[in-house]
Amino acid sequence: RSTLALNQEKAKESEKQTKTDSDHSVSAEAGRDEKGIVSYWGVPPSKVVKEDGTEWKWTCFRPWETYKSDLSIDLTKHHVPTNFMDKLAYWSVKILRWPTDLFFQRRYGCRAMMLETVAAVPGMVGGMLLHCKSLRRFEQSGGWIKALLEEAENERMHLMTFMEVSKPRWYERALVFTVQGIFFNAYFLGYLISPKFAHRVVGYLEEEAIHSYTEFLKELDKGNIDNVPAPAIAIDYWQLPKDSTLRDVVMVVRADEAHHRDVNHFASDVHYQGRELKDSPAPIGYH
Amino acid sequence: RSTLALNQEKAKESEKQTKTDSDHSVSAEAGRDEKGIVSYWGVPPSKVVKEDGTEWKWTCFRPWETYKSDLSIDLTKHHVPTNFMDKLAYWSVKILRWPTDLFFQRRYGCRAMMLETVAAVPGMVGGMLLHCKSLRRFEQSGGWIKALLEEAENERMHLMTFMEVSKPRWYERALVFTVQGIFFNAYFLGYLISPKFAHRVVGYLEEEAIHSYTEFLKELDKGNIDNVPAPAIAIDYWQLPKDSTLRDVVMVVRADEAHHRDVNHFASDVHYQGRELKDSPAPIGYH
Numbered sequence: 001r002s003t004l005a006l007n008q009e010k011a012k013e014s015e016k017q018t019k020t021d022s023d024h025s026v027s028a029e030a031g032r033d034e035k036g037i038v039s040y041w042g043v044p045p046s047k048v049v050k051e052d053g054t055e056w057k058w059t060c061f062r063p064w065e066t067y068k069s070d071l072s073i074d075l076t077k078h079h080v081p082t083n084f085m086d087k088l089a090y091w092s093v094k095i096l097r098w099p100t101d102l103f104f105q106r107r108y109g110c111r112a113m114m115l116e117t118v119a120a121v122p123g124m125v126g127g128m129l130l131h132c133k134s135l136r137r138f139e140q141s142g143g144w145i146k147a148l149l150e151e152a153e154n155e156r157m158h159l160m161t162f163m164e165v166s167k168p169r170w171y172e173r174a175l176v177f178t179v180q181g182i183f184f185n186a187y188f189l190g191y192l193i194s195p196k197f198a199h200r201v202v203g204y205l206e207e208e209a210i211h212s213y214t215e216f217l218k219e220l221d222k223g224n225i226d227n228v229p230a231p232a233i234a235i236d237y238w239q240l241p242k243d244s245t246l247r248d249v250v251m252v253v254r255a256d257e258a259h260h261r262d263v264n265h266f267a268s269d270v271h272y273q274g275r276e277l278k279d280s281p282a283p284i285g286y287h
Numbered sequence: 288r289s290t291l292a293l294n295q296e297k298a299k300e301s302e303k304q305t306k307t308d309s310d311h312s313v314s315a316e317a318g319r320d321e322k323g324i325v326s327y328w329g330v331p332p333s334k335v336v337k338e339d340g341t342e343w344k345w346t347c348f349r350p351w352e353t354y355k356s357d358l359s360i361d362l363t364k365h366h367v368p369t370n371f372m373d374k375l376a377y378w379s380v381k382i383l384r385w386p387t388d389l390f391f392q393r394r395y396g397c398r399a400m401m402l403e404t405v406a407a408v409p410g411m412v413g414g415m416l417l418h419c420k421s422l423r424r425f426e427q428s429g430g431w432i433k434a435l436l437e438e439a440e441n442e443r444m445h446l447m448t449f450m451e452v453s454k455p456r457w458y459e460r461a462l463v464f465t466v467q468g469i470f471f472n473a474y475f476l477g478y479l480i481s482p483k484f485a486h487r488v489v490g491y492l493e494e495e496a497i498h499s500y501t502e503f504l505k506e507l508d509k510g511n512i513d514n515v516p517a518p519a520i521a522i523d524y525w526q527l528p529k530d531s532t533l534r535d536v537v538m539v540v541r542a543d544e545a546h547h548r549d550v551n552h553f554a555s556d557v558h559y560q561g562r563e564l565k566d567s568p569a570p571i572g573y574h
């Protein structure tokens with residue numbers, strides 16, 4: 001008997017459970033058709049409860065992935081490029097900023113949303129390549145696979161947040177599609193050839209991200225951008241007070257970028273010192 | 288001033304901290320040269336302590352990633368292929384088993400080690416593709432990215448465990464290198480074309496894995512394979528008693544494979560029912 005046939009048969013007996021699941025799902029994804037898949041495989045959606053006992057609304061992240069951002073992080077740190085490769089990384093990023101500034105001008109909400117789709121690529125590519133290397137060489141990773149994948153997830157949460165503030169138009173979707181295609185492959189190749197260079201580039205990208213978010217904050221303070229209430233997803237992810245605003249969200253996102261800057265410059269430094277990442281335990285749980 | 292220059296300057300003032308770090312690292316990676324990188328970036332290796340207060344030895348996984356395996360899971364579940372695509376998935380896997388059996392014969396330790404290098408690929412590829420899709424489409428993932436990446440990490444831990452029991456020879460390393468190159472690309476393409484088919488193939492691969500581990504257990508019970516003490520990494524990862532043996536390890540690994548089977552057949556079923564993964568919350572924390 002196939003799984004699907006079994007599903008039919010089981011449909012009745014687990015009617016009650018399905019009801020619970022669908023109740024849950026409706027609250028989760030606001031009114032979408034959620035009949036709940038009855039599964040032979042015994043993997044029903046798990047029911048997660050928040051610390052205060054209320055139901056967890058999100059399926060794309062869980063309570064144990066939330067955290068309080070470290071706002072005390074130094075935002076001004078900078079890696080001064082000295083050798084050729086550093087300078088190449090630095091100027092590549094500086095040159096990329098030029099068309100970006102031109103395209104977005106002062107629309108910082110839109111800019112944040114669009115750039116986060118790119119920002120989530122390097123962590124995933126690096127994590128994947130280190131994973132494959134770990135398997136191929138029968139070697140441990142020193143936690144770097146996890147650290148880079150966590151960075152990618154964190155950036156994806158930035159995107160999920162800014163999506164709530166700014167909606168992409170069709171030509172912006174088309175642009176993201178194209179840019180991802182190019183950047184994914186470029187970073188993939190770049191990381192294969194020189195992880196040292198790749199991590200340095202990301203370090204500098206994060207320095208620019210800090211700069212953009214600082215500009216975003218200035219526009220918010222000037223009143224040029226509405227300081228709307230923080231999206232619900234952001235309040236849950238960064239454990240923010242219920243009355244937080246967009247300004248608070250930009251503050252914690254900027255702190256995250258400063259963390260990414262540190263991790264990536266550090267990773268590049270490890271390579272510069274002629275060592276391998278796996279021999280220098282990764283900063284885990286350090287988004 | 289460059290980071291490296293700063294490192295030199297800071298070397299003295301943080302001598303004490305470095306010492307702690309290097310003490311830590313030495314215990315972590317048994318005797319490798321571990322001078323500890325002095326970092327301008329403030330991301331020293333974190334000092335992690337076990338529940339019982341002793342120092343955490345591993346850098347490739349952390350205490351909060353350990354778990355007790357669910358040994359009560361049904362090992363006999365099987366998805367009977369009914370339509371063409373299911374049959375194609377089923378017979379592809381069956382046909383792949385033939386050269387595998389021929390190559391490894393009864394060397395189940397070696398077989399486990401080699402096959403885990405392959406088993407850790409699909410979760411990573413699937414997770415990565417869903418991540419990129421989530422970014423491109425400005426959509427949430429329903430937790431599936433995390434679920435698939437967790438599967439990949441779990442498989443990598445299987446490999447880290449069997450590496451301790453069986454050491455790869457040079458031609459086995461060469462084989463893994465080749466097989467990974469082929470399988471990674473094949474699965475990548477396959478997942479792009481039909482996630483439904485890709486998850487079904489993994490479901491069947493996991494059914495075969497359960498079978499192999501059952502054979503492994505039989506050989507252990509017959510005394511054809513030495514029931515050596517469990518590797519330390521396995522005891523910590525699966526929270527096993529200190530006097531556990533290889534047999535206990537194979538038992539928990541087999542339970543993990545049964546979980547992967549469920550998750551992947553479920554994912555395929557979701558697609559069969561014409562739905563998208565993101566609309567069916569993923570079984571998170573379910574290795």
Ligand SMILES: [Fe+2]
Nearest residue numbers: 116119155158
């Ligand atoms: Fe970001």
Ligand SMILES: [Fe+2]
Nearest residue numbers: 119206257260
């Ligand atoms: Fe970032």
Ligand SMILES: [Fe+2]
Nearest residue numbers: 403406442445
């Ligand atoms: Fe496995």
Ligand SMILES: [Fe+2]
Nearest residue numbers: 406493544547
């Ligand atoms: Fe598996």
